[in-house]
Amino acid sequence: MEGLKVSDANLVVYILPSKANRIPQALRGELSSLLFKFNEEFDGVVLVYDILAQSKNGKILPGLTPYFGVNVRAKLLLFSPKPDMLLEGKVMKLRKESIHVIVLGFSYATIAEEDIRGEFRYKIKHGEEVFGSTSHKRHVIKVGSMIRFLTKSFDEEILHISGSLIPANTGSIGWLDKHMRESSEVDRTNKKNREREAHGSRLINEATISLDNEYPPKKSKRSKMVE
Amino acid sequence: MGLELASYGTESYDEMADVDFSDSEVVSYVRDALKSVAEGDTDRYNQLIGVMHYTEGLAADEVALLVTSLQALSGVVSHVDITLHDALLSSIFGMSMWNYGPDVMVALVELIKSLAVSNGGFVDSCLDMLVRNFMPPKSFIGFLRQPWGCARKNEVLNRVHSALSDIAYLVPLAPLRLLPIILKRMPTMFDNEALLVMYVESMLRLESSAIGEFIGSTMLMAVVDRLVDLDVEIGWDEIIQEDSSKGIFHMELEDVEETADYVGKGESEFCRGTLSGLNFGGNVVADKLDNLMVLTCQHLESCYDEGRLTKVFDTLLHSFRITILNAYKSKFAQFVMFYACSLDPGSCAVNFANLLSDLFLCETHPPLTRMSAAAYLGSYLARAKFLSTSLIAYMLKRLVGWCYNYIQIHGGEVKSISPQAHRIFYSGCQVVMYVLCFRMSSMVDVPPLKSQLFQMPLEQILHHPLDPLKVCLPSIVKEFLRQAKAARLFTVSENFFSSDLLESDSSKAFGGRERLDMFFPFDPCLLKNCDRFIRPNFVYWSMVRTTYDDEASSEEEDDNDVLSEDARARSSDEHDIDLDEFEYSMNKMSITPRTSSKHGLTGLQASMRMPAKIRPSTSPESL
Numbered sequence: 001m002e003g004l005k006v007s008d009a010n011l012v013v014y015i016l017p018s019k020a021n022r023i024p025q026a027l028r029g030e031l032s033s034l035l036f037k038f039n040e041e042f043d044g045v046v047l048v049y050d051i052l053a054q055s056k057n058g059k060i061l062p063g064l065t066p067y068f069g070v071n072v073r074a075k076l077l078l079f080s081p082k083p084d085m086l087l088e089g090k091v092m093k094l095r096k097e098s099i100h101v102i103v104l105g106f107s108y109a110t111i112a113e114e115d116i117r118g119e120f121r122y123k124i125k126h127g128e129e130v131f132g133s134t135s136h137k138r139h140v141i142k143v144g145s146m147i148r149f150l151t152k153s154f155d156e157e158i159l160h161i162s163g164s165l166i167p168a169n170t171g172s173i174g175w176l177d178k179h180m181r182e183s184s185e186v187d188r189t190n191k192k193n194r195e196r197e198a199h200g201s202r203l204i205n206e207a208t209i210s211l212d213n214e215y216p217p218k219k220s221k222r223s224k225m226v227e
Numbered sequence: 228m229g230l231e232l233a234s235y236g237t238e239s240y241d242e243m244a245d246v247d248f249s250d251s252e253v254v255s256y257v258r259d260a261l262k263s264v265a266e267g268d269t270d271r272y273n274q275l276i277g278v279m280h281y282t283e284g285l286a287a288d289e290v291a292l293l294v295t296s297l298q299a300l301s302g303v304v305s306h307v308d309i310t311l312h313d314a315l316l317s318s319i320f321g322m323s324m325w326n327y328g329p330d331v332m333v334a335l336v337e338l339i340k341s342l343a344v345s346n347g348g349f350v351d352s353c354l355d356m357l358v359r360n361f362m363p364p365k366s367f368i369g370f371l372r373q374p375w376g377c378a379r380k381n382e383v384l385n386r387v388h389s390a391l392s393d394i395a396y397l398v399p400l401a402p403l404r405l406l407p408i409i410l411k412r413m414p415t416m417f418d419n420e421a422l423l424v425m426y427v428e429s430m431l432r433l434e435s436s437a438i439g440e441f442i443g444s445t446m447l448m449a450v451v452d453r454l455v456d457l458d459v460e461i462g463w464d465e466i467i468q469e470d471s472s473k474g475i476f477h478m479e480l481e482d483v484e485e486t487a488d489y490v491g492k493g494e495s496e497f498c499r500g501t502l503s504g505l506n507f508g509g510n511v512v513a514d515k516l517d518n519l520m521v522l523t524c525q526h527l528e529s530c531y532d533e534g535r536l537t538k539v540f541d542t543l544l545h546s547f548r549i550t551i552l553n554a555y556k557s558k559f560a561q562f563v564m565f566y567a568c569s570l571d572p573g574s575c576a577v578n579f580a581n582l583l584s585d586l587f588l589c590e591t592h593p594p595l596t597r598m599s600a601a602a603y604l605g606s607y608l609a610r611a612k613f614l615s616t617s618l619i620a621y622m623l624k625r626l627v628g629w630c631y632n633y634i635q636i637h638g639g640e641v642k643s644i645s646p647q648a649h650r651i652f653y654s655g656c657q658v659v660m661y662v663l664c665f666r667m668s669s670m671v672d673v674p675p676l677k678s679q680l681f682q683m684p685l686e687q688i689l690h691h692p693l694d695p696l697k698v699c700l701p702s703i704v705k706e707f708l709r710q711a712k713a714a715r716l717f718t719v720s721e722n723f724f725s726s727d728l729l730e731s732d733s734s735k736a737f738g739g740r741e742r743l744d745m746f747f748p749f750d751p752c753l754l755k756n757c758d759r760f761i762r763p764n765f766v767y768w769s770m771v772r773t774t775y776d777d778e779a780s781s782e783e784e785d786d787n788d789v790l791s792e793d794a795r796a797r798s799s800d801e802h803d804i805d806l807d808e809f810e811y812s813m814n815k816m817s818i819t820p821r822t823s824s825k826h827g828l829t830g831l832q833a834s835m836r837m838p839a840k841i842r843p844s845t846s847p848e849s850l
Contacts, residue, residue, distance in 0.1 A: 108306075
């Protein structure tokens, strides 16, 4: 899944003097307040942090409130989906007009009807609402499926993603992965066939061109004739 | 699905007249109405807004139109723009579910849910609309008493709460957004009582729900805050006349007679008498507090039934510590803690006692907090029926141990008593004495506890130059010494009984401006309705068997004949005490119904009457 990255961060965490005797806890408390919120500086939603090192001394901030700043080096796992990234999530609710997905348990995505490609048709199968593919019978999206979808936009405040199932590589992950595997195997055998055919078809094409002369000529030829 | 619209005949709904529409047609109509706004064509859009403004007295077809419009909108929420369709959104969010029947309610809730999950920008407004529907519009309040009003309330609240949990299911961070909205919309203590009670009811319901896992503790703390707000509004002066000349054991206001209109009722009811002295404003506040406390107690009971009490109790304890404990002489709000402890004597009750004693014993807390904690501890240990005597003995041991250390440190250098400087010590001593007034007899009955008691260095503490016996509240000292003498705890000099220990100045001095020397937080609760939760677990002074009871009982038999016929006639299965709240002679300790305590709680009590009544009697019995 795209949209996840691990960053190294050098931070200064400001702590109140009352917590001076419990620095590790205070640091964890401060960093925990960042969780599941979009942070502009990190350009992402902090999911996990891991404090790698902290300084032994803290510099006291001058001013009215005597916070002191502790230098911290941390590793952060950030979630920052950008448009056109492929994300994965679990379908929680399915209606004709929209599919509702939860991504990583804290973020939610909505895929509106107009962003679902025509291949998928809403139907009720065995009493369950599903989106079934018309071209591939096994490709079905229903409540509980894990799907891969394209990001259209991301609302940073509420962590809402607007998604799309238009591209061909989106849909139910289970089916897509299986299909990719099968199609890559098929591809290998097909490649050989194609090479053989290409050789053969060159000969055939020459023949068809000559045949086509009588019937509506190809545009290029026509244009050539016009010119 | 497939709701077919009836034809409208001559109605002026231009494009919708005389035709039956299918669902998809209505949906496309609405979709086009929304889309056309961008192009400047707002006719259909305005019509749609008009439909949203239908309120009461709707005809069947108007209802159907409203329902269809709402359902159609649910289908096209992805086309609703937050700026372009601002007017429509405000009308939708302004609707109150209380004004409509079930059909419209269902459609409206579906629309709100669809809006919330379709676009992040709508989440806050949708949650806000649902929270606003915790309460009915003001015009509806009168109907709540009627059965249909009650039914409507259940329909609305059930739908609102299920909508909130559905939204939380699809929008994981919704509870986080919900919390500030709920806190912001919470009615203040000045708001209408019915609204306040209903809102708190919903808050507590949320606490029990799945969402409660995330926001429950803050909800509970906000409720306790509101209790304290109301509590503080009730003035102390209206309740108890502060007069140190009255022994505190006289002031057992468990049953105070009212004036003539209270004739001959057998039950001991809580006196409205004391609260009726309040000004009108105060009484209303007391009622609000009473009802909220009933709600809270009921909620705690259901938490206990669900097995969640321990976790909820942690929140309560934290809330108690930061609000109630330091509130200036909180009157009734603390009974919520009392009730919670009574539900789970095994652990919650013990935790509470431990918290209070730790607060008192820890040197780093501010003096006022420590003294307040001491007052709470003393009153709690004395009044909680569900506490085991061994726990009480253990707590006493800790307190006495601390006092003993204190006098070791402050040796014999005391030249003159300065109550202010040693106030923590005096409050500790007073607590020990107060608790022993209530519990000495039961401790003496149990040999291991008796020996524990006798081994405590009480005599050294009380006879120390710091002289707690002179500084602490006289009535407590008197009663304690009397019981100590009867139990032969230590030698007591006779002159304590004869001298007028009216050193209220000393006790005032250590009690400070806040009069923490006279603060007994768990004195009988005066709130009528919530008292039924407290009463079964509460120790009234009349129930206490003192150590001099056994000795004196034979003498007292004769005095009981003085009882009036009326008083005898008043039978009840609760302890009736006929108390006068007025002046007593200072040196008399109370009432104690010796015989009744022997026979359990039935029977009648006599009060040792003063020969002269200063006020005309308000009680039916007259001597």
